[in-house]
Amino acid sequence: MALHTNAFEKVVQSVTRMHGMPQARYAFVPQPVMGKTAAQLRAYVDGIDPISGRPVMQEVVEGLTRPLEGDRIPEAKFERSTPRFVDTDTEENLHHLFLENNWTDNLPIILPTEERVAKMLAHTSRKPDEIAGHLRSNQFRQHWEFTVEKVAVNAVMAGARPEYFPVILALASAGVSARGSTTSSMAAMVVVNGPIRSAIKMNPGTGAMAPFNHANATIGRAYGLLSQNLQGGSLPGDSYMGSQGNNYMYNSVTFAENEERSPWEPFHVQHGFKATDSTVSIFTGCRSTAFTLGVRERYWREHVRSMLRGMDAHSAPTFLLDPIAARQFIDRGGFDRKEKLIDWVYENALMPAGEYWDYQLIQNYIYPRATFGEEPYASKLKAAPQEMIRMFKPDEIHVVVIGGETNGYWRIMGCNYQKTVSVDEWR
């Protein structure tokens, strides 16, 4: 027997069904539970289930005692149940169909005709019917499967040029959704490294994170569209539960690192690839951003510490540095390698223990691990409330160089690095 908040009615129904438990017993209480007093929560228990309209505890007791109806459901057949084509129709009707089926991001799309998809497929050596990967919107749902052709269909819809296709295939193959469903409204971020950047004319310079470059814009958009369509949907209230949503999701903050103007080794080299390899690196959990101008001589340490304290303590910092700012960090702090800057951030991102442990996200995701002995969290838990403790782990902190040197602006993106994937394997 399970209890849920009423905002999750459709999620509960679809998840239990997809896990083969359509008879699962559950009841609902009002949303939110978080932050309510004991008396308010007791009123929930004594009150009415907002979905069924019956007393909550009547639902609970009956959920435990009312006999099950019928036998087990028959096992579903695993067919290629999604047809290759949609029904033939006029352009206007097809656009309407795609919009109504939630297959778009609500911006106009390019209809994926056979000719357009074939042109996309011509830019990979992989066969159209080869399995390209598996995706799901969160860990409570099962993976959906997709082929190279399915990725091409979504790439066409996003307006991507065929020469971008190996990058888009690499993103799809990574198994990381750009339409992850969490109430926290996270977005993904994509960093492209290596020769593919210039081959497809990606922008690592002025305006790299803005809508001024076709490859940056459409690769990121394709990543979002393929994520929602190949994982079985991304529908608010059902398979997407981000309470506020996130504008970063429109193109998943997709850009190329400015390797040519960076004073440090490229991001993909830091993660085991050769400089001549082409890769995509995926971050998730992008929500919080801090920014400033320059690295000031007198108070730069205090400025950076303040920015770090302003970040959500559960989302580690990735520094996105204009080349001017990157060189200033070298001048000010002697960080002649990215790792040295990362070490400094690790040592200086501090917070009183009491304040740290009181954050709701820390309570939800870190505190349970600490109480069962997982390090370094268990040691942090021993700190007195006023003792300063480190907010992040060093392997969670990252540095990427991006920007066109029109000035030394830089920002911190709160996000979680997931993985770096080869583009070359998908050519």
Place this chain on the structure above:
Amino acid sequence: MANEAQASGGTHKLTVLNPVGFPPKTVAKAMSPRLDGLDGKTIYLVDPRFDDSGLFLRQLQDWFADHMPSVQTKLVEMSSVYTKDDPKTWEMIKANGDGAIIGVGH
């Protein structure tokens, strides 16, 4: 290239590909048999440790004490974050309990 030309609009019919992936296999799972009543039974209240769920379950525990005192309730926390399966706790409940209530799910 006929379709390309037709894609410009009008009443011409187009054939386009479906962008949706392939759904997973659904395997039916048997539900635990229901209890014939709760008198004298031991019911575990399982806290997934998310968004004050523990405080909520303590109110649920109080309700049983007030209204069904013959039911023994035991409040247990999942072993880690709610995103991780917890077979150790499930086995413990199977061995020692008659039923379980988990909440609050979001």
